Amino acid sequence: MPAKPVSKTGARSTPAQPSAGKPSAFVADLATIRARARKHIEDGAITDSYRADREAVIKLLNEALATEIVCVLRYKRHYFMASGLMADAIKAEFLEHANEEQAHADRIAERIVQLGGAPDFNPDVLSKRAHAEYVEGTDLRDMVKEDLVAERVAIDSYRQIIDYIGDRDTTTKRLMESILAQEEEHADELADLLNGLTGK
Numbered sequence: 001m002p003a004k005p006v007s008k009t010g011a012r013s014t015p016a017q018p019s020a021g022k023p024s025a026f027v028a029d030l031a032t033i034r035a036r037a038r039k040h041i042e043d044g045a046i047t048d049s050y051r052a053d054r055e056a057v058i059k060l061l062n063e064a065l066a067t068e069i070v071c072v073l074r075y076k077r078h079y080f081m082a083s084g085l086m087a088d089a090i091k092a093e094f095l096e097h098a099n100e101e102q103a104h105a106d107r108i109a110e111r112i113v114q115l116g117g118a119p120d121f122n123p124d125v126l127s128k129r130a131h132a133e134y135v136e137g138t139d140l141r142d143m144v145k146e147d148l149v150a151e152r153v154a155i156d157s158y159r160q161i162i163d164y165i166g167d168r169d170t171t172t173k174r175l176m177e178s179i180l181a182q183e184e185e186h187a188d189e190l191a192d193l194l195n196g197l198t199g200k
Ligand SMILES: [Fe+2]
Pocket: 068, 071, 100, 101, 104, 105, 179, 183
């Protein structure tokens, strides 16, 4: 409920009198909301007021899930294979990113279930559905470069997902926005690492 307006001196302004029609209209509406909520209880968190195309959102989220899992695998490979003078600091970054991509995957899978879908973890089709690629990389610089490319792919595709969903499913939109913000951080960190490795 919004706070009552407070003047600069701290005194509350006189509350407006409730209009005669509104409270009863809200009560009637509440009765409809309650009745609808009971009707399809097997839909869990998804009610009749859900305005997005649920199947389409689930499909997009499964593509994002595949992207995250491919990113976990690529970062893990890079973490274990990193060697050379700068390897220790960069290994720590690879591991941190792997763990954060795993957390993204978990949050996306959870949302898919809330929407009544099934998260697709089938390894046979993961890399086909993923937007980002699994590239092993030949040396430290190459690994960082491939990770940066993958992050930039994820940033672009997540932004498109957010634009598509718009305000029709604000929970999924907020989820993808928070993941996008972290992918941007990852890309920024990798760009800094890549600059430090140039010419080595
Ligand atoms: Fe991620």
